[in-house]
Amino acid sequence: MGLLKGSASFVRFSVLGELPENTLDFIADRVIAFSFKDIDDTYDEYSIGWVSILNMFDSQFQYASYAAGDYITLTLRIDERKVSPAILKKVLQKEEERVRLERQLPKLSRPMKVEIKERVRVDLMRKAIPIPSIFELCWSLSDATLLFFSTNKKIHAVIEDYFKESFGLLIRQQIPYTTAEHLIDEEQLAVLERISPDIFV
Amino acid sequence: MDLVDLIVEKRFLGQEFLTWLWWKSEERGGSVELPGEGDVTVVFEKHMLLESGEGESMEKIVCTGLQAELQEARTGLRMGKKLEQARIIIGHRDYEYSFTLAAALMEFRNVRLPKTETTEQDKSESPEEIEGMTLERIYLFEELIKLVNGLFRMFLDVRLSAAWGDELQKIRKWVAKSTVIDHDQGEM
Numbered sequence: 001m002g003l004l005k006g007s008a009s010f011v012r013f014s015v016l017g018e019l020p021e022n023t024l025d026f027i028a029d030r031v032i033a034f035s036f037k038d039i040d041d042t043y044d045e046y047s048i049g050w051v052s053i054l055n056m057f058d059s060q061f062q063y064a065s066y067a068a069g070d071y072i073t074l075t076l077r078i079d080e081r082k083v084s085p086a087i088l089k090k091v092l093q094k095e096e097e098r099v100r101l102e103r104q105l106p107k108l109s110r111p112m113k114v115e116i117k118e119r120v121r122v123d124l125m126r127k128a129i130p131i132p133s134i135f136e137l138c139w140s141l142s143d144a145t146l147l148f149f150s151t152n153k154k155i156h157a158v159i160e161d162y163f164k165e166s167f168g169l170l171i172r173q174q175i176p177y178t179t180a181e182h183l184i185d186e187e188q189l190a191v192l193e194r195i196s197p198d199i200f201v
Numbered sequence: 202m203d204l205v206d207l208i209v210e211k212r213f214l215g216q217e218f219l220t221w222l223w224w225k226s227e228e229r230g231g232s233v234e235l236p237g238e239g240d241v242t243v244v245f246e247k248h249m250l251l252e253s254g255e256g257e258s259m260e261k262i263v264c265t266g267l268q269a270e271l272q273e274a275r276t277g278l279r280m281g282k283k284l285e286q287a288r289i290i291i292g293h294r295d296y297e298y299s300f301t302l303a304a305a306l307m308e309f310r311n312v313r314l315p316k317t318e319t320t321e322q323d324k325s326e327s328p329e330e331i332e333g334m335t336l337e338r339i340y341l342f343e344e345l346i347k348l349v350n351g352l353f354r355m356f357l358d359v360r361l362s363a364a365w366g367d368e369l370q371k372i373r374k375w376v377a378k379s380t381v382i383d384h385d386q387g388e389m
Contacts, residue, residue: 180353
């Protein structure tokens, strides 16, 4: 949803820094190197990487290219194993009671409780099916801008880091002030730096 | 200044723009003349969020309503609040966009693009058709950004010039005018 279909929510980023001359080869290498790796058959808790905008199971871009005209279109996929606190609490209480009875103790010691909690958490985590979330982006190579299809600030921090890791480029969100810097001349910029809020009543 | 500081210190810039745009759109009955692009229809509707103060003293009001004369929102303006979010319809040439602009961070939310023949081809299978459809959607997103940036540029041109004093007086009159409407209603 968003880039390809339906209603969309997005913010804009500037892409800072230079790409190498063989831009498309460089991007091709990096996209594959940082593509998504499935964790369904592992015990990993977290995985992040690039997939096709058309199919989140296509991390090798076999069925569709990520290049469209002058744009690079990618989906950032994040899979995460999570255990709800209520489930953890429930299973933990049961397990503590089982161990206490088994060892015939009046009360469990603190180190024992810590050990049981970690064991239960790891066990539940391994059973949990990774929850996928996907976020589309559209990178204009000629404008050095990026449309990122989420307004979630936590995800903005994630895309900033992962984009830098993947392509060695910094991205900076275009808020009104930084957008203005691209729209006005130097004289206006000097005024912009000084202005303070005005009262409209 | 780094981005985090700019977000806090210059928060007002986007809000002043959106508030100005509301006035500007009403000044000529829902139409704004964008230099180089001609007339653009700009209609504020349904949903508004106004904000005043900062940090712990921040106050917000949300106003919704289909028939929105948006009296509550206008009252908010009179209390010194500024527009932080608004649902806007922008029309230009044959295209009509509907979206919510969150002003402080310039977020585009729930953007509905105009329907075109290419974007409506839902069952396209060939890579060329899919690429064509993707490019058309990207083009429409960029057109919307261009229009909003054009309007923002218009605001900046006046906000950063000596003409701002006059403009501000007109906005203040417009804000005050809604007081009269409220007063009349109160006497009825």
